[in-house]
Amino acid sequence: MVVVKIGGNVLNNPATLYEALDYFSGLVEPAVLVHGGGRRADEVLRAMGMAPKMTNGRRITDQASLEVVTMVYAGTINKDIVAQLQSRGTNAIGLSGADGNAVLATKRPAGDIDYGYAGDVVAVNAPLLDALLRLGLRPVLCPITHDRHGQLLNTNADTIANEAAKALAGAGHRVRLDYCFELPGVLQDINDPESVIPHLNRDTYAEYRATGVISDGMIPKLDNAFRAIDGGVDSVVIGNIAALRSGRGTRIQSS
Amino acid sequence: MVVVKIGGNVLNNPATLYEALDYFSGLVEPAVLVHGGGRRADEVLRAMGMAPKMTNGRRITDQASLEVVTMVYAGTINKDIVAQLQSRGTNAIGLSGADGNAVLATKRPAGDIDYGYAGDVVAVNAPLLDALLRLGLRPVLCPITHDRHGQLLNTNADTIANEAAKALAGAGHRVRLDYCFELPGVLQDINDPESVIPHLNRDTYAEYRATGVISDGMIPKLDNAFRAIDGGVDSVVIGNIAALRSGRGTRIQSS
Structure with missing residues (x-):
């Protein structure tokens, strides 16, 4: 089973x-797509x-913004993707998280920052x-969830993809999680697209971090990937479409 | 099985x-909800x-309007309704028509009037x-459909409700179609809410039309209802929520 996450830059x-x-x-395996928001x-x-x-790069979702992200993520983007997939057979x-109670979340408590209607899965x-997969359907999840009390919530798509992969693994499936972004993989040298690190496990990740080869923006992505692995996901692959399609990119496994 | 249509004035x-x-x-029966657009x-x-x-009271759906109706109908309205229903257990x-290929449509050919991205079911x-009903889910259909070539289309919700009821009847179910609108039923006297006509069949409908008791806006609604009956739907009930809830309203059957 495969969970594919596509981010804003792809959208x-x-x-x-x-x-x-x-x-x-x-994809020949049963597959779930999770999409982010993008700039629309x-x-x-x-x-x-x-x-x-x-x-800090995160949206403060007040009431008016919640309506707009719901319109755009669950409306425009989700339905355009579904219609395009239907045209591909x-x-x-x-699905939003409210549909079939697909993703239950809770409103993030206001701390130093009040993120408004932001949901934690x-x-x-x-x-x-x-x-749904057994019916031959392929779920396409947008980053809108609900709290089961009638409130919709804006939720990070990476987290939804991660939690979906872990939940399917917990249900007994062998799950791969594909993180599709703009680079061919995790790079040793950010200026050299040929420098993709083909495999990472906990040990090699620790080494790359210690030597500063992996830093900044890749760290939350990789921490997320290792949380999926710890949660029972078989492998996480990070790369752009060309890389994923040809079995390249960076493959993260427990060992 | 029940198909409930709620229109703009209710929304x-x-x-x-x-x-x-x-x-x-x-509702204790398996049920499908179809909603219209409203003023949002x-x-x-x-x-x-x-x-x-x-x-003539119909939307000309150009490219920009299509994005907006998709956002509002499939995004805001559909997801608010689903979240509210989830909060009621x-x-x-x-679903839009693209989801699971729920409602396939074709772009209305431009005649005297070009309705743009309007879909005929x-x-x-x-x-x-x-x-989905067998999984214990209750489908909530919004008035956006697709043509299986990647194009979303704006589609009349009454027609979707009608066609959904007929399709379920054709699949062997005994189907009731509830048209929920702002009046307690089809009225003999538009100024008297107590004058609901409790039953209509082809013969009594013809009489009421001949005598002018039923005219104007009710005619397309009732023609639609009789098309559903002709298509195998057991009964159509027209009324407001209070009427539907108490088993009143106008019940349309073949005889």
């Missing part, structure tokens, strides 16, 4: 999005005369995903 | 919407500096609805 460009959808459609929500906010509110079914509904 | 007011969702949640799409269009384009799953996927 923002129709060419890379369509490549990603071709890849997803071509900010464009719609601005078109409606509102300013996106961000802090893939029987996709788009409580549980991904593996029996639902399993049942 | 525009949170109080009547929540009443309708209470009614839907309380026009508000969002205007907020984005665009003017809604209508002719109803395991709802929101080709087929409702009864096996999908059946399979």
Whole structure:
């Protein structure tokens, strides 16, 4: 079973999005797609005369922004992806976390920063995903969840992908998690796309971090990947579509 | 099995919407909800500096309007309804026509009027609805469909409800179709809410039309209802929530 996560940079460009959808459609294993937001929500906010509110690269989701991200993530982006997959013969079914109680979350408590209607994942509904996959459907999850009390919540797509992969692994499946982003993999030298690190485990990751080869933006992504591995996911592959398609990219496993 | 259609006037007011969702949640039969659009799409269009384009009360769906109706119908409205139903313990799953190929449509050919990205229903996927109902899920259909070539289309919700009811009847189910609108039923005297016509069949409908008791706006609604009956639907009930809840309203049957 494969969970594929596509991020904002892939979504923002129709060419890379369509490549990603071709890849997803071509997978022979039962597969789940998780997509992020991309820049369209900010464009719609601005078109409606509102300013996106961000802090440390994270959105502050007030009531008006929640409506816009719900419209754009669960409406425009999710339905465009599903329609495109249908045109490729893939029987996709788009889901927010509220649909079938697919992803239950809880509103993040306000600490030093109040993120507003931001949701932290409580549980991904593996029996639902399993049942839909058995019907021959491919779930497409958007980063909107709910709290089961009628409140929708804006939720990090990487976390949803991670929790979905772990939940499916917990249900007895052998799961691979594909993190599709703009680079061919985790690079030894950020300026050399040929310098992809083919394999990482806990030990080699610790070494690369100690020597400063892996730093900055890759660390949360890789910490996330190792959390998936610790949660029973068989492997995590990080790379762009060309890399994923050809079995390259960086493969993360427990050993 | 019951298909419940709720229209714009019900959606525009949170109080009547929540009443309708209470009614839907309380149904003991397997049930499908179909919702229309309401006024939010026009508000969002205007907020984005665009003017809604209508002719004879029907929307001209150009590219920009299509994005907005997709956002609002499949995003905001559908997900708010699903989250509200989840909070009532109803395991709802929101669907556009693209999701699971639930409703296949074809772009309306441009005649005297070019309606743009308006879809005419080709087929409702009864096996999908059946399979979801068997999983204990309640499908919630929004009025966005697709053409299986990647194009989303804006589609009349009454027609979707009708075609869904007929498709489920064709799959061997005994189906009731509830049309929930703002009046307690089909009235003999539009100024007297006590004058609900309790039953209609082809013969009595013809009489009421001949004498002018039923005219104008009710005719397309009732023609639609009789098309459902001709298509194998057991009964159609037209009324507001109070009427539907108490088994009143106007019941349309073949005899």
